[in-house]
Amino acid sequence: MGTRNLKMKKFIFALFILTLFIGANVCLAANLGDAFKVNGDKDPLKAAAGAGAGFDLNVTFDSLAGAVLTSALSLMGVVFLILAIYAGYNWMTARGNEEMVTKAKSTLINSIIGLVIVLSAYAITYFVLSQISNQALKGS
Numbered sequence: 001m002g003t004r005n006l007k008m009k010k011f012i013f014a015l016f017i018l019t020l021f022i023g024a025n026v027c028l029a030a031n032l033g034d035a036f037k038v039n040g041d042k043d044p045l046k047a048a049a050g051a052g053a054g055f056d057l058n059v060t061f062d063s064l065a066g067a068v069l070t071s072a073l074s075l076m077g078v079v080f081l082i083l084a085i086y087a088g089y090n091w092m093t094a095r096g097n098e099e100m101v102t103k104a105k106s107t108l109i110n111s112i113i114g115l116v117i118v119l120s121a122y123a124i125t126y127f128v129l130s131q132i133s134n135q136a137l138k139g140s
Helices: 002-031 046-052 063-092 098-139
Strands: none
Touching: 002 046
């Protein structure tokens, strides 16, 4: 009978704590009318994203495209750097094996060609987007 009484006391205590937390939340919920109002803005998404998380809400296509292209081209540059290091490592560890040296040279040449292609793509993209934005500014 003693363990049953102890379990009942624990249950009643847990129920009391749970009721206390729920009751406090219900009481606090009465003043949530302007919870998302930030600088006069009543849109909760803008309030949460702009003020709460610090996101820029005035993103244009140009800035978004520039960020995506810069990230992609940076990633490609890192890939080609890793390939160049890998080719150099293979060349150093070839120990006179002509087949491994040829493979390392081929990898190095291909990584340099890839880097030139990526830089050319960046230059072409930058030129085209700058021309498009210049024409759009002249038209408005």
